[in-house]
Amino acid sequence: MISEKYLRKVILNADVYAICVQHALTTEKQEIMGLLIGEVDEEKYISHISACVILHRMDKQPDRVEISPEQLCTASMHAEQLANKLKRPMRVLGWYHSHPHITVWPSHVDTRTQAMYQTMDPLFVGMIFSVFQSDPRLRSNQVQLTCFQAYQGTSELERREIEFVIKSSPLQNYNLEGISNLPRILVQEEVDSHDVKDSNTQDELASLHNDSFKTLALVHIVSKVARPLCDDLEERLKAVNARIKALESLKKKLREN
Template structure:
């Protein structure tokens, strides 16, 4: 292996000059993504990421084209590697070298859970037209009003403009790496916004050695392969930003999850129930399956979510009581001075 020449580096950098150098995902948004990904084991789920993009003066960086996926719970930041003779000599994997004028970091503050119109075992997509409609406050099948209102509320809370900066989806029982379809879909999204990123959460994966479940996640963008019309993935370093509490907007997204799952089941049942050629026995069977699915969702999603909210409320009340006691103690100390 030899480091690429300057001419080759320049050629390689053409397609990724505006690549994102890192993604900062807030821990409460990360929690909502995990809850959504773990809500169903049979189909993929999808949502949009709301946040902002910050820029700063750039420098030569090397972005790994095949970085290792991150395991849930890993909070160590993984930043782009600066180029020098030692890192070039020690590099074992393919890297994309580029000279960037500005360093772009995507900050994800919240997520929007999308209602799927088509549920599949190995694929979930929305078209670029739908994404554009959601970003421009147009009406779309999975309702854009919550998209706009959430973005507007988040902008009011932070005092900064917010927008759709990426998408996420789950890979139940399969690898965390994006498929060719995922890479092409990401490339289409980047045609509208070069800073758009994609997140994948691989869940329901069992470690063969420890026999325990794992959740892996990764962030990526797409670049056009050299001398080919196909696209390749480029891994984007992702860092989970710790938070002491869950934000209001993320809490609302978490509460919306059971409602959206219920709406999906209702839409599927009504679509089948409206068919005129079904006999009575088939309709009764479909109704039973519909009821069973709703009960399963209540047991697996709604019940644990309600218990978590009750525990959180009790914890907050206890913390509030401790703060009140501390306040009274400080007032007594002040009055004694």
């Protein structure tokens, strides 16, 4: 039986939102996943999410993702390190994953998974990013987000939508480290997947075929993820430097007056 204690609201920092969207857009064939870190107001039941952990997928599937106990433990350790660094109580507050080419609404599997997490923490929240959804009227892809929790209905588990707000925020250093590690994580996933396939075959032609597909996958990560990510960070740096220059100029004028 799930506790009636549930979230009323989620406040999501803009830099975390950007990282989650960037992660979700790395593939349109499988779901991705990660964990959300921040602080929670136990009296008002409001979560303040200010960091995330991008998880390494052990098994790539188009319709489901799973989080291992080891990954939860690693994320908890990361939250403790952030708490010591920021001098604020930080903990794992939820999880996120993507729905490529399908609606944003949680599946029955998602709802059951969410219910399991809530047995450990009643305020644990789930986020789903729907990506690569085409809108024929706008001739563009849409990105949709929902926050949800699970509860026991009259006959089965049901979902409860949670209000969320995206809060304007700069790109924090600890989140910058997280997003910069994304290409490395994707590369490691491909290498691990290739090693499993290669270990299961003794045929040289099949091994050569697998090697070629691994090379194509790595090239795709470099061209479609790593390079655009570097370009984006460089543009952010230019914008920050321009902002600093403008503020210094304003400071100088104020002192002269």
